[in-house]
Amino acid sequence: MNQDLSIITLILHASIVVQIVMAILLAVSLTSWSIIFGKLIGLKRIRQDNESFDREFWAGRTLQELYQDASRGEGPPSPQERIFASGMREFMKLRERRVADVPTLLDGARRAMRASFQREMDLIESRLDFLGSVGSVSPYIGLFGTVWGIMHAFTGLSNLQQVTLATVAPGIAEALVATAIGLFAAIPAVLAYNRFARDIDRIATQMESFIEEFSNILARNAAPLAAESARVPAQGR
Numbered sequence: 001m002n003q004d005l006s007i008i009t010l011i012l013h014a015s016i017v018v019q020i021v022m023a024i025l026l027a028v029s030l031t032s033w034s035i036i037f038g039k040l041i042g043l044k045r046i047r048q049d050n051e052s053f054d055r056e057f058w059a060g061r062t063l064q065e066l067y068q069d070a071s072r073g074e075g076p077p078s079p080q081e082r083i084f085a086s087g088m089r090e091f092m093k094l095r096e097r098r099v100a101d102v103p104t105l106l107d108g109a110r111r112a113m114r115a116s117f118q119r120e121m122d123l124i125e126s127r128l129d130f131l132g133s134v135g136s137v138s139p140y141i142g143l144f145g146t147v148w149g150i151m152h153a154f155t156g157l158s159n160l161q162q163v164t165l166a167t168v169a170p171g172i173a174e175a176l177v178a179t180a181i182g183l184f185a186a187i188p189a190v191l192a193y194n195r196f197a198r199d200i201d202r203i204a205t206q207m208e209s210f211i212e213e214f215s216n217i218l219a220r221n222a223a224p225l226a227a228e229s230a231r232v233p234a235q236g237r
Helices: 007-013 016-057 063-072 079-096 102-124 128-157 165-236
Strands: none
Touching (some): 007 165, 016 063, 063 079, 079 102, 102 165
């Protein structure tokens, strides 16, 4: 008599512990897939938004115009635009306070941009650690289910007078399903984690380059202001 060894049958006939392990792995797998699709869409949108702002930034518009657009918040701003706005805001605040020292102006703007950059990176990297954990832990959870299932299978065989392959195979197969589900959860998570980590590194490098380039532009704008502030006291004397 042929035994039904389909995946569904094996799952339904597995021990309660193995079924719990399988349920956990399936839930983890579904969660990781939702994160994967969300990250694919999110990172693509971030790249497009950053590229769009980069084109606007180098299109010859003034810093004031760009800052006004960023302040109005028409549409979702890109991470790079928020970094620009934070640096420009701090730069203008220091100018309003009559700070004429160029290094002080640049240091304040750069620190504001660095803080904004870190906030953006925290958002971009959110939930990425979950994928890393799934990729590293899921195979071991599946292995635990397999070991437990094999123990359960051999315990049940101890009461039989005659043990054949037909009596051993179902229990072993049920146990191995847990490892298969663990690998099914882990492999996509590892591949996605590596892909996203590489993409995020590129985005971070681009934003750091923008911070340096914008700092150089602010330095060129701050130098005439400092010279003008230095002339005012001299004229007063």
